[in-house]
Amino acid sequence: MNLEIRLIPEKEFRRVRETPMDVYDRLALIADMCRANALATVKRAGSGHLGSTFSSLDIVTFLYHAALNIAKRGIDHPDRDIYFSSKGHDVPGHYAVLFSLGILPKDRFVNLRRVGGTHGHPDISVPGIEANSGSLGMGISKAKGIALAKQMKGNKGRVFVMTGDGELQEGQIWESLQTTAHQKVNNIHVLVDFNKIQTDKQVDQVIALTHIEKKFEVFGWHVARCDGHDFARLDETLNRLSQVTDKPKVLIADTIKGKGISFMEGPTALKDGKGLYGWHAGAPDDDAFEAGYREIIERTNNRLKDAGLAPLMTELMETREKHRVRLKDTAEKVVTAYGEALTELGATRKDLVVLDADLAADCGLRPFEKAFPDRFIENGIAEQDMVSTAGGLALQGLLPIVNSFGVFLASRANEQIYNNATEHAKIIYVCHYAGLIPAGPGKSHQSLRDISLFGALPECIIIEPGNGLETKQALEWCVDEAQTSCMIRLVISPSPRTITLPEGYRFSWGQGTVLEDGQDAVLVAYGPVMLHEALTASEMLRDRGFSLKVINLPWLNRVDMPWLEETVGPSKVIFVLDDHSIYGGLGDSLLNACMASDILRNKRVIKFAIADDPACGTPPEVLRYHKVDGESLVARIMTVMGERHG
């Protein structure tokens, strides 16, 4: 059976806009049409954040269709009102609204999270997007810069920025609230999408935002609050706010996560999920998609009928086989092995404390959390605080294991990690979602700088395991054997193939494993994603009569020199494939190692890595974009070897 994914075309929005009806009825209608389109694009992309897309969508619809001057002035006018989302997770809804106004062209809109389409989080290369976001807490600061620039340049227009509620746990929010009020940058409207659920738990359970209105007030802001799904109240409240000129302004909008699809709505969904909210990220399965889509379309058609209008005309975006089996349902995930190993270790190592910054499920921490609730610290979206808390625990002789996505942990909390490092108390940092893949969420989530951000800490050992077994052994090594702090980077997506390690494999300091023997050149890689590409390249090269030795080296900044010297063998060229920026990864580590070795000094080291911003798209298209897929590697290797032979 086939699944149809359909689009409400722009002309349908025009029809609704041009029909006289009650303004708030029209907004509700448009918002639901945008909901349907957002849902369809997320389903097509296979991922996206529906929960907060739906909670904020009425507000975004209101802004573009009733408040901002963009429709009149145009998106490039210097006096335009500016809106962007600080959290950025809700961008599928934002795109849907931009599409509804003709600002975002169809061919980009329907290709959510694809190269050439739109990004998984806001990116200014997409028409209508005013600022990049997706990592939390930066939006008010950036809005302040935009408002200050308007002031300095004498440009008109108001500045609106949407934040989440969990996002208010980030320290930068409070920095920006203080400075904005002090600097009297009053032309800012902050809209808090207060849906009360962050990732998959209630904000109140994670880190409560008690006295949210008073907090903004005492930081010098003018505060208003209303139902974020009630267009009349939004209209009235935002009008009132725009009259306030002696203070920056915040609207706390009470919203419902997943608003608009009954079973995705906060209270119902929490109940169904036994306290966990299941619709934060990821696309719904085929049945849920069809049920949800039907619910929105039926409501929309009823509204159209009430307004005396014909039902919606939709067009086909894509047809696909229903209930197809996806890689992620069957493949190995290193993060699962990590979670299991962590829980096993927790049973014997009573000094082990696990810290999380609101990504417990993604980071495989739920088993540990359940088994050892007293040694699990859920710290909310406050990475800096989490890392320094770990520092305090380590000073008192406990062993903290600190988890978040690498792009946040290594970067946001970098100075705190450095401060801890100068105390030389052992801490294990786990940078999840390491590397290029999955590439759908885009640059704010892909972690390609984490090795470089830990690299200059003299003692810190950096490891990326290639399969579940190696993950378990690597964690055990870090916990039981390492004398210093360690950073483990872990791929978050299902492994494209399970990397096979030799019978009786033992994780050993500075050493890797030959996965595929070969004489003509050596390719060193690590992690399941890039090892798969390396092995693919080797298989393709073998068909051409070129024999490539593939080595898995999980030690990214340490190497056992005798092992390396022996393993590289006579090959004159060492290719190194990094799932990281071209700067500072394993390639540089081996370049230095070779320079320091009398045996290896005259080898040629060729680095394959990510030389520019990571692209957003499906794994194959993004690997290809950066020329690190198997086929591209073959071409690059042959070019180099050809040069040498020529």
Added chain:
Amino acid sequence: MNLEIRLIPEKEFRRVRETPMDVYDRLALIADMCRANALATVKRAGSGHLGSTFSSLDIVTFLYHAALNIAKRGIDHPDRDIYFSSKGHDVPGHYAVLFSLGILPKDRFVNLRRVGGTHGHPDISVPGIEANSGSLGMGISKAKGIALAKQMKGNKGRVFVMTGDGELQEGQIWESLQTTAHQKVNNIHVLVDFNKIQTDKQVDQVIALTHIEKKFEVFGWHVARCDGHDFARLDETLNRLSQVTDKPKVLIADTIKGKGISFMEGPTALKDGKGLYGWHAGAPDDDAFEAGYREIIERTNNRLKDAGLAPLMTELMETREKHRVRLKDTAEKVVTAYGEALTELGATRKDLVVLDADLAADCGLRPFEKAFPDRFIENGIAEQDMVSTAGGLALQGLLPIVNSFGVFLASRANEQIYNNATEHAKIIYVCHYAGLIPAGPGKSHQSLRDISLFGALPECIIIEPGNGLETKQALEWCVDEAQTSCMIRLVISPSPRTITLPEGYRFSWGQGTVLEDGQDAVLVAYGPVMLHEALTASEMLRDRGFSLKVINLPWLNRVDMPWLEETVGPSKVIFVLDDHSIYGGLGDSLLNACMASDILRNKRVIKFAIADDPACGTPPEVLRYHKVDGESLVARIMTVMGERHG
């Protein structure tokens, strides 16, 4: 004429402790004796933060001499009360108190900011110090970790942490206030040293902390407030706070910056400085030292007399020539050239906006601030907010120039810098206080990781100029010619020699300058500090008949290959001297460049850099410690060349 720097020995503290007298009178006496010792050690070291040392010293004295159980339990007891300073700038006073109790031995105490003595900011290698600090905002988080560990391990003892007031501008503070309250980590006492002056301006002028008590309250903390120089009130208030068990606790202590020396006290000093406070950092000159020391000693002796005790016996710490001329009074400073160039550019480039995070004087920004107040943004100690604000300005077509110390800017605001980089709007980041020297403030201030923290941003060009002229030209290049974002790193200390560039020197993309010709080997370096050591090495080697070519290469991650190939010439060895970690600096850049060049591939690249945590001490002893002083370089070069010749 000679200057005497004297010490009040530990036995004098014992005498006071053992004499029966009013407890608060005794505390006042001890605090002043600690003041005298702190002043003397700062004078001897040549630098230190007296303003906040003096504002917090009564509180620290009270804690150790009347509140904490450390004197009884001992500094290593698991049930001890724990105190540390989050700001850490006030550590000379903390050391003085630890010395007064015999916890910190004399030979370490008198050697403030020296290798083998004590660190310029708190370091746990110093007896009595419980946590490393010096970079702001981390203390409450770390105290939370310590308190949680006490709880998990079943250890007794209270946890106290001191913060500054300006420090409350850091976002991490508010993260930690939210999480601590939510997690009910109630065994924490935060002490705010509310002296109302940060660096050299009033907090109210920088970023006001309006409603400070209400802010803590609304974040779920129990708040008390009292005069931080009134021992009776401190006693009563802290006693009361320790009874509170349902919330974490904060004492806002109203203090006077520079308390205890009349002309250093906030109100007077601000008046004398025409609104700028002159005693935040640095040692007083000889006359101010003598006047201040005399004032404290006279007051102390009067107090002793009132208590029926003999006057103080002090012992000589050091005698030195009075009014000696110091390097810093005469030498070139690249930061001065930077400030001048910035102001010149500001006159023609109306799009240029300068941002500062409360280090305007140190970063040479005062001339610009004065000339263009409307394009100068004083953002307080809120680096993340500053960087994202710059992002907003850049999105609107302005050119932000973002300033702070490199160790803070590159690290604390790393994710914000990355987010801006993904928007590709040009921003110039200036990492001041780059490199190893001055080494007195210690690891929290020495910036040896900044190149690595910017290195993986694909477009960002990293530059460090070697003298004033090159600084001016580098800034002009970044402003007028660069197409992408740039990072300029600048040494903050006076140049040990003025680097001479050729007549008509023109700063050119990817190219450096031969400062000293030579045939036997090549040494590439940058920045005034390391170029001086490189030239010193070259001079010493010349005497031994070894001719070393010294090249200044200000481009740290870009190089003009034909220029490099030609300039290196026939030498088989290229030494690279980094004022940075061994990881990710110019050494790695040139290693990659050589590997990519058919001409240079077989050269040997030897990196000299900082391989471990930066030491704290005087410039000569720290350069020697890390083996990057001229003499050590000679030895290291000869070892390599000997190997080659052998």
